[in-house]
Amino acid sequence: MTPLRETRPAPAVTRSLPEIQPEAMPPEDPASPARGRSPMRRLSPLRRLWPYVLRQRKLVAGALVFLLLASITTLSLPIAVRRVVDHGFSGGGTAFIDTYFAMLAVLAAVLALASAGRYYFVITIGERVVADLRRDVFAHVLKLSPGFYDRNLSGEIVSRLTADTTQIKSAVGATASLALRNAILFVGAVAMMAWTSPGLSVIVIAAIPLIIGPLVAFGRSVRARSRAAQDRLADASAYAGEAIAASRIVQAFTAEPIAAARFGQAADEAFEAARRSVVARAFLTAFAIFLITFSIVAVLWVGAGRVVSGTMTAGTLGQFLFYAVFAASSLGQLSEVWNDLTAAAGAAERLSELLAEEPEIRSPAAPSPLPARALGSVRFENVSFRYPTGGASAPTLESLSFEVRPGETVALVGPSGAGKSTVFALLERFYDPTTGRILVDGVDIRQADLHELRRRMALVPQEAVVFAGTVRDNIGFGVDGAGADAIERAAETAHAAGFVRAMPEGFETAIGERGVTLSGGQRQRLAIARAVLRDAPILLLDEATSALDAESEVLVQRALERLMEGRTTLVIAHRLATILKADRILVLDGGRIVEEGTHETLVARGGLYARLADLQFSQGLRPAAE
Numbered sequence: 001m002t003p004l005r006e007t008r009p010a011p012a013v014t015r016s017l018p019e020i021q022p023e024a025m026p027p028e029d030p031a032s033p034a035r036g037r038s039p040m041r042r043l044s045p046l047r048r049l050w051p052y053v054l055r056q057r058k059l060v061a062g063a064l065v066f067l068l069l070a071s072i073t074t075l076s077l078p079i080a081v082r083r084v085v086d087h088g089f090s091g092g093g094t095a096f097i098d099t100y101f102a103m104l105a106v107l108a109a110v111l112a113l114a115s116a117g118r119y120y121f122v123i124t125i126g127e128r129v130v131a132d133l134r135r136d137v138f139a140h141v142l143k144l145s146p147g148f149y150d151r152n153l154s155g156e157i158v159s160r161l162t163a164d165t166t167q168i169k170s171a172v173g174a175t176a177s178l179a180l181r182n183a184i185l186f187v188g189a190v191a192m193m194a195w196t197s198p199g200l201s202v203i204v205i206a207a208i209p210l211i212i213g214p215l216v217a218f219g220r221s222v223r224a225r226s227r228a229a230q231d232r233l234a235d236a237s238a239y240a241g242e243a244i245a246a247s248r249i250v251q252a253f254t255a256e257p258i259a260a261a262r263f264g265q266a267a268d269e270a271f272e273a274a275r276r277s278v279v280a281r282a283f284l285t286a287f288a289i290f291l292i293t294f295s296i297v298a299v300l301w302v303g304a305g306r307v308v309s310g311t312m313t314a315g316t317l318g319q320f321l322f323y324a325v326f327a328a329s330s331l332g333q334l335s336e337v338w339n340d341l342t343a344a345a346g347a348a349e350r351l352s353e354l355l356a357e358e359p360e361i362r363s364p365a366a367p368s369p370l371p372a373r374a375l376g377s378v379r380f381e382n383v384s385f386r387y388p389t390g391g392a393s394a395p396t397l398e399s400l401s402f403e404v405r406p407g408e409t410v411a412l413v414g415p416s417g418a419g420k421s422t423v424f425a426l427l428e429r430f431y432d433p434t435t436g437r438i439l440v441d442g443v444d445i446r447q448a449d450l451h452e453l454r455r456r457m458a459l460v461p462q463e464a465v466v467f468a469g470t471v472r473d474n475i476g477f478g479v480d481g482a483g484a485d486a487i488e489r490a491a492e493t494a495h496a497a498g499f500v501r502a503m504p505e506g507f508e509t510a511i512g513e514r515g516v517t518l519s520g521g522q523r524q525r526l527a528i529a530r531a532v533l534r535d536a537p538i539l540l541l542d543e544a545t546s547a548l549d550a551e552s553e554v555l556v557q558r559a560l561e562r563l564m565e566g567r568t569t570l571v572i573a574h575r576l577a578t579i580l581k582a583d584r585i586l587v588l589d590g591g592r593i594v595e596e597g598t599h600e601t602l603v604a605r606g607g608l609y610a611r612l613a614d615l616q617f618s619q620g621l622r623p624a625a626e
């Protein structure tokens with residue numbers, strides 16, 4: 001799949017009927033397969049939505065019933081008008097008029113009810129379909145491998161999940177119903193025109209291609225301008241999203257004026273692009289209104305002549321005019337609805353691309369079972385690896401071979417960029433090695449069930465990831481259906497229970513987005529509690545480099561020690577305390593293991609480790625943690 005950035009979703013369009021709204025058209029991407037397609041084929045991605053719509057059979061049936069009822073009621077109004085004009089005004093008496101107006105009042109009530117019913121059913125279908133679609137797309141996206149997220153911007157994916165589905169919601173709901181209603185009305189009105197006066201209907205029908213042809217041609221140029229406006233808007237929104245998420249950094253660097261100016265410029269460009277597209281649209285609207293009104297005036301002109309010459313009654317002319325107005329307005333709305341439908345088809349196509357994306361890493365069809373009693377052994381055999389996005393650069397890991405025995409603690413040490421985090425990424429099977437293999441409990445991880453494998457590991461990342469939610473949700477995150485007791489015990493073990501209980505609502509306290517209401521040490525202890533609860537035999541610990549105050553540091557250190565008890569631990573170590581406690585140290589440089597041993601043997605050897613230890617651990621490290 002091409003990176004999502006290249007197929008940026010169109011923002012949701014709010015619109016008011018019955019203006020002509022080419023903005024709602026899909027972006028005309030030069031690389032898009034939609035370009036140059038026949039009009040009907042452009043709608044074909046909407047077929048993907050069928051299964052979702054069909055699941056709502058009862059709602060669809062309700063919508064159709066009310067849709068038909070509303071259309072029939074609308075189409076019968078002009079007949080009543082003709083009878084009132086022809087009979088009521090020419091001596092039929094007030095009783096006749098009363099009957100007809102009473103009937104008209106009933107028709108109005110039926111029309112109102114049918115319209116309300118149609119609105120309810122149709123909008124509900126749209127909402128339901130989009131909720132199902134969002135759920136499916138999100139569940140699918142979550143399964144995609146990290147390689148996918150390396151290639152695509154998360155903001156773009158979220159935008160597909162929200163903006164594109166919103167566009168589909170309006171298409172499946174309001175737009176589809178408008179399209180159906182107007183199609184029925186148009187066909188009905190044309191048929192009734194032909195029935196009312198075949199001669200006059202020729203004039204109107206002859207005008208139709210004259211109206212549609214130029215509208216389609218005009219629409220194309222408007223669409224290109226709208227696309228430009230949408231792109232500028234997407235740029236502005238993307239920048240705003242980044243700046244808001246990093247508001248503290250913006251303020252810390254007193255960069256508010258720079259950020260505001262940059263957004264302001266993007267907003268102005270979006271305005272200018274939108275204005276250009278509105279100018280084109282204004283011409284288009286003027287053109288359409290003139291042609292439609294002119295053809296009605298022409299009908300009235302010819303019809304008036306016939307009424308004067310006595311070949312047509314005034315009521316028939318009135319009836320015909322009503323149908324002509326119905327036909328013209330439904331045609332106008334259809335052209336607009338068409339734009340919305342093609343926009344929704346574009347959105348459906350982008351979502352289909354996302355749904356078609358297969359996870360690169362997945363369980364084999366017949367996985368080899370991992371031993372029922374987990375041992376916690378890890379073995380890298382001649383593993384080399386290059387990131388898929390790494391191009392022709394040197395491999396990130398080269399011929400890496402090492403073993404970690406059950407219960408052992410091994411520290412990974414090395415300069416920045418040496419490949420330490422990559423070792424973790426391969427062990428979690430976020431990527432597969434280019435050559436070589438990795439064994440966990442004696443099973444090649446490529447042959448094991450992916451969830452089974454990952455369940456044997458608990459990861460404590462350097463930057464503790466905390467979600468907006470309660471403390472309980474955050475600790476319980478790693479274990480489906482974890483009980484309240486287990487969560488609280490995990491918090492005790494991780495030395496987190498104290499500060500959690502001191503919070504206003506204890507474990508039910510909501511912690512803000514990314515845990516902004518917590519201190520660094522508290523966030524880390526929550527992440528440790530999460531790993532404790534997971535109770536996995538293998539612990540992957542990426543030690544935090546950020547400085548904590550001495551007290552927090554001691555608490556975090558203690559929490560980690562309790563977590564490591566009885567588990568195999570691979571730790572990316574930044575603290576001397578951790579390194580001294582490790583059974584073994586692997587020194588990585590440029591993706592290779594260059595030294596291996598204990599702190600003492602490695603210092604005595606006087607190689608890379610000794611230099612790192614001298615530079616980093618003697619000066620920068622904080623033995624206070626002990």
Ligand SMILES: Nc1ncnc2c1ncn2[C@@H]1O[C@H](COP(=O)(O)OP(=O)(O)OP(=O)(O)O)[C@@H](O)[C@H]1O
Nearest residue numbers: 150387389390396415416417418419420421422423
């Ligand atoms: N997702 C990725 N896509 C492409 N290249 C990556 C990716 N992640 C890391 N790299 C590259 O792989 C190399 C090793 O990175 P890695 O994060 O494993 O190093 P590290 O030893 O953990 O460094 P640090 O101590 O700074 O975290 C680096 O050159 C980095 O640029």
